[in-house]
Amino acid sequence: MPPHRRPPTGLDGAGLLVVDKPAGMTSHDVVARCRKLLGTRKIGHAGTLDPMATGVLVLGVERATKMLGLLSLTTKAYTATVRLGQSFDTDDAEGELLEAPGATAVDPAALAAAVAALTGDIQQVPASVSALKVDGQRAHVRVRAGEQLDLPARPVTVSRFDVVAQRVVEVDGLAVLDLDVEVDCTSGTYVRALARDLGAALGTGGHLTVLRRTRVGPFTLDHASTLEQLADDPRVSLDADEAALTAFGRREIDLEEAVVVSHGRWLEPRGVVGVHAAVGPDGRVVALLEESGGRARTVMVVRPSTLGPAPDLPPGPVQVPDTGQP
Template sequence: MVSIDPAATPDDGAGRGGPAPASSRRRPQRARTRFGRVDGILLLDKPAGMSSNQALQRVRHLFCAEKGGHTGALDPLATGLLPICFGEATKIAGNLLGASKAYDTVARLGQVTDTDDAQGQVLCERNVQAYPIDRIDAALRSLTGRIQQRPPIYSALKRGGEPLYAKARRGEVVEVQAREVFVRTFELQAADDLLDDGRPLLRLHVECGSGTYVRSLVRDLGEALGCGAHVAQLRRLWVDPFREPRMWTIEQLQALAERDPRALQACLLPVEAGLVGLPRIDLTVEAAARFGQGQRLNKVPGPAGLVAVFSETGAVVGLAQLSRDGVLSPQRLFNWPTGGGLSPD
């Protein structure tokens, strides 16, 4: 087949010289992203107004990563830490989903919305009193520890394989059952905010376990005070094991990509960084090779439960369950390029 460059063809296809009609001219096409293998964890500082999936796709294209996923969605209103896993790091995303997290949030008192945040429709407005600090603290304490929490109707929780927010947007009546969650810390940071700009705002700090909705905490705080409330601002500060994260904004990543795409690699943490909270099992090279082929190993010393398995060379081989009687059973194996690990291709 002969390929013809239209720009070098002097006629319009009808034997007449001169430029082709506008309808037949080809518009210049954008160069398609060439995706390839990228392994590692990016600690993204998600901007407000963007969904977690939109943020994921933006950075995945910047890194030209063929495989990626985020660990625990942030609402479009929220900002802050969103760990992005590329390549082999996606195999530990589930572990990060269940990790403890911390947030700073601003509660707007006196307004109840259908989404429990500022992006929803206001359902009702109530008067806000000048609450004494001890009353606010008592309400916060009542929402600390192991509590029963009803998730927001507009949430990504699924029922019948469909997110609840999709049902709510269609106007369906959505019943959400309360479930147990763990709230380690729910504290007032600044009482002065109650008078800032004449708006009834409270600045709060939250540390909680997996499955906890800050929107629900703020909604329930408003009910405990008798005035109603919703989340006006939300920022995620950390996710275990990234307690002091070096986060990257999309703008910073874009600037690096424009200067030198290879510089983006320095923004990634290795897979091992996401495993520091797990007990570590070190195997000999021979035992690690057998484990990497999916074989169970016997008489392995260590704590029972989920463990991270390394070779004595320092390469991480996979995740495993270690039984009380020392049986090491592979759960997830890492498939590194030749020379990058011990798992088989």
């Protein structure tokens, strides 16, 4: 007799791909490139990075694309370079120059005060070339078409804004002051706007010349691969189990509960807050759950019954326990 083979799980090649995005590419460019490298059309991204920015971009591959909308990616970290002495209409060097008074030094007390004023819970006017929609169209599209937009301020949180180095450089014969900074913030915070507002507070003008995202939620550059590395070894950074256990809390479930949630049914709640992974006796994730209305409901079935029995189930028909659920 031929050896028994387990049914396919539908999770081959599925997981999260953390890319170290290069400068000059849009997030959509990166997705298109990764589709070719991994040989699949089923890739999506969680959030975007500007073409000038580099660093952590989280993609979902195959079945793990369903995880993207559940990920808590509300905290982000960046390293950046703020240039004092010039200001641009886009708050970065890719726009039109507005003023160039130059700068070779700033008073340390004034710098500290300006940075402190931009730290914590603040109201921030987004960068004019942001991806925010205004009357159904992206702000950056309208601005680059010549429109003048007055975007309203929004609440954001900057939990860390540290100046770690500074140096004088010359740009087209003009002496300017570059500040290397590190920023931890919430989603929706524009580091370009921090550069603009810092320069305004110091009276020098300011804009962003370098932006690198080092962390999104729990995913860091340690998880990331460059496109060159992916070309040599095209695979996800974390498979479906690793992704779920990195991004979410966990709940241990027994074999009977694993069968229940593999059919998309709910369990009794245990007081777990937020989306969490239901982990079966074999250590694999069966589903993602979220408690509400007195139930622990499945928000994503990672290993549905239609993909075959879980690895720790015996062969043969699976009997679904009668839980009284429809």
